[in-house]
Structures are given as C-alpha cells and as structure tokens.
Amino acid sequence: MHRKGEKERPSSAVLYRWIHGALARVLRDCGVECVMLDGDAPDGGRACFSSPVTSDLVFPGGEKLAGGGQRRVRGGVLHQGSIQNCLLPSGWDELLAARLAEKHSLCVDAELFPGMNARVEELLASKYRTEAWRSGVRHGRPSQSR
Structure with a gap:
C-alpha cells in the first residue's frame, strides 16, 4: 500500500537487476569479464558466496564475483553488496555511481x-x-x- 502521491517502488528483483547490471558494465569497463545469472545455483544459493543466485555476477567459469542483499523500509531501500576475487582500479566506485545515476537520482544524505x-x-x-x-x-x- 502506498500513500497518496507516493510513487510505487520497484520490486527487489528489478532493483537487483538494475544495480548489478550497472556494476557488470563497470566491471567490464575495468577489464573484469562477468555475466549476470538468470537463475539460482542448483542448491538455491544456500552458501552465500560460494553459491550464486539470480542476478548475482559470476566469472565466465561460474565462480561468484558479486552479490548483494536488500533491506526495504517504508522510506526506501538499502542495498549492500560485496565483490570478491578481483582487484579493481582506483575510481571504479565513481564509475558505478555515475552508471547508477544515469536513470535514477541517488539520495546521499538520506x-x-x-x-x-x-x-x-x-x-x-x-x-x-x-x-x-x-x-x-x-x-x-x-x-x-x-
């Protein structure tokens, strides 16, 4: 249920694809090959970083590279994520922020x-x-x- 005049927030699945899609583009720009998964690992992602789930990023060989978690509250969504097994160049985080801000505004002071x-x-x-x-x-x- 939403308050009058309040925009409906995208689903968690949509947010994961948006955030991890932007991250995948930045990683590729930094020379890290990766793909976004369309489905869960056979065990359903029970072992967080050893078992990827839908929208996680993996190396071409299937090893998990990046994943995240979300906390949804009335006023917004907190997305935390982790990247493992690669070294990223200085400034990759600014590239990610720019990619995310291409279509959406970020609430830095919220x-x-x-x-x-x-x-x-x-x-x-x-x-x-x-x-x-x-x-x-x-x-x-x-x-x-x-």
Missing part, C-alpha cells in the same frame, strides 16, 4: 533512522579508515591474499 549517518562516519573513522584496516590486518591477523 537516513534510514535518526543518527545513522553520524554512526556511519564514526565507524569509518574508528575502523575502516584506520591503517590496520587498510593494510589488511583483521582481528589481529593479516588477511589472506588470493
């Missing part, structure tokens, strides 16, 4: 809940922008190289 943006900034400063995180040290151990 908050799913009061104080969310402040909490994100706090996490970035205390964890993700630290030298330990950038150098690959996780939980006191260096991260595994692929």
Whole structure:
C-alpha cells in the first residue's frame, strides 16, 4: 500500500537487476569479464558466496564475483553488496555511481533512522579508515591474499 502521491517502488528483483547490471558494465569497463545469472545455483544459493543466485555476477567459469542483499523500509531501500576475487582500479566506485545515476537520482544524505549517518562516519573513522584496516590486518591477523 502506498500513500497518496507516493510513487510505487520497484520490486527487489528489478532493483537487483538494475544495480548489478550497472556494476557488470563497470566491471567490464575495468577489464573484469562477468555475466549476470538468470537463475539460482542448483542448491538455491544456500552458501552465500560460494553459491550464486539470480542476478548475482559470476566469472565466465561460474565462480561468484558479486552479490548483494536488500533491506526495504517504508522510506526506501538499502542495498549492500560485496565483490570478491578481483582487484579493481582506483575510481571504479565513481564509475558505478555515475552508471547508477544515469536513470535514477541517488539520495546521499538520506537516513534510514535518526543518527545513522553520524554512526556511519564514526565507524569509518574508528575502523575502516584506520591503517590496520587498510593494510589488511583483521582481528589481529593479516588477511589472506588470493
């Protein structure tokens, strides 16, 4: 049900195809060959990153490259995603933002809940922008190289 004058949001399936389609174009522009799946893996995607599902991106050999998850709330949709097993050049994220913005506007300052943006900034400063995180040290151990 939608409020009067409120636009109907696209389905999750449509959003996955739009976001992962834009990501696939950017990855290809960066030299990473990939395809978007039209159906789930035989096990139905039970093992997140080892078992792709519809609209996930895979390498030509079938290994999962990128996938995501969504949280839908009354005021919008939060889409989080992961890319694995490839190195991307600097600026790939700006290319993705530009691809996504070709047909849609992005709400950069929107908050799913009061104080969310402040909490994100706090996490970035205390964890993700630290030298330990950038150098690959996780939980006191260096991260595994692929």
